[in-house]
Amino acid sequence: MERQRRTHAEARTRMREGILRLGNEQLAEVGAAALSVRGIARGLGVASSAIYRHVSSRDELLTMLLVDAYTELADAALAADDPAAPPAERFAAIARATRAWAVSNPARWALAYGSPVPGYRAPAEQTTGPGTRVMGAFLALLASGGQGEHGSRSAPVSAALGRELAAGAAEIGVDAGPELAAAAIEAWTGLIGLISAEVFGQLGPDLSPHGPEFLDRWISRTTTRFGLSPGYRR
Template sequence: MPTTPRARARAQTMTDIVRIGREHLATDGAAALSLRAVARDLGVVSSAVYRYVSSRDELLTLLVVDGYNALGDEVDAALAEAPDDPIGQIRILARTVRRWALAEPARYGLLFGTPVPGYDAPADETMAPGTRVIIALQSLFARAYQSDLLHVPALVPRLSSPLATDFAQIRNDLHLDIPDWLIIRGVTFWASLFGAVSADVFDMYGAETFADRAELFELQLDALLDMLGYRPNS
């Protein structure tokens, strides 16, 4: 935490810049973000804001990190209050992602929507916050597997040497003891979850296609858990 008045003032200014950036993201879109507009709303001359944020790309990175952490915090809080059941927690995580995305469509769009032209998020700043939900999901898959809640597929896939190396690296990085087939299904679950949420947030279904999208999402979760290997009451 900042300990000097100058450090506290700088931290508050950075907080205000991110807050104003979020507001402009919601009203104008990521591609139209402008440091001049942020400076105007901050009440300073445009040159002053560059002492805190050097470019539009740096502002975008701040907003990306802020968005990932906001989503991660929502998921962590929901899981902290959930019963100790990995399948139930997978459902809660998925519902939390959807709820946050529908409440924050502009921030969700920045993270998982169309890339901003000319912007490439720096991995060293965005990787850790950007993988929080994925790591939480993979950990729940591992707990479900270790609790014998997931069925082994009849045909266990055979991997090429390069892909097997990738999977071994994932196990090592995340400290997970899970088989290759569960990594494949886990990645499929993750990609399908965010695909379903994106289809809802960005209205890819069409306005009148489904009467109850919340019910549809629950049925999609059932299908994804079945794909994962979960068989209730078996």
């Protein structure tokens, strides 16, 4: 019986791996909106009913792929972090690893940070945790720098926004005031936008090859702004 249970578990693992592999291939070939559970069944050479025991709909497939993308991105980005290094170097390493993963996985980056998929809404209870791991690391590092330059230059946040920011920071285990949290989110969305501009070709053919330099400029500006290392350069 014990061996049979292990066999069932191994079969489920292999099926999940196959669903993720073919789902990611579909993402790259036809995009998220055209994902097909039946197409995955055909690719695996099994009946559709076998797939539906693991993923019951296109939306569930999207969620599986989204969680997988968030998890792999976070694992790659946080693996580059050396807790013994100075904060500015840690921050730079995570940012560069985030960009490297995005450039290597453009379709999966598009699922995570591109245009919403029509008719799909990601379930927060499944996606928020894996989707905020990198942002949480960024916020923790930025908070470690104190006020830096941003403290005297940031406009105060409203009471309503302050409550949301406090709740969000507490949820990911970071102690940060509302102004710092707001500035950190602005910096985070700036990083996402910069990486997306390169990945989605929005920089154009002349500037796209300079994506790493644009990122280094963003890193230098952000580490200085948040007091991680004034005037930090690679």
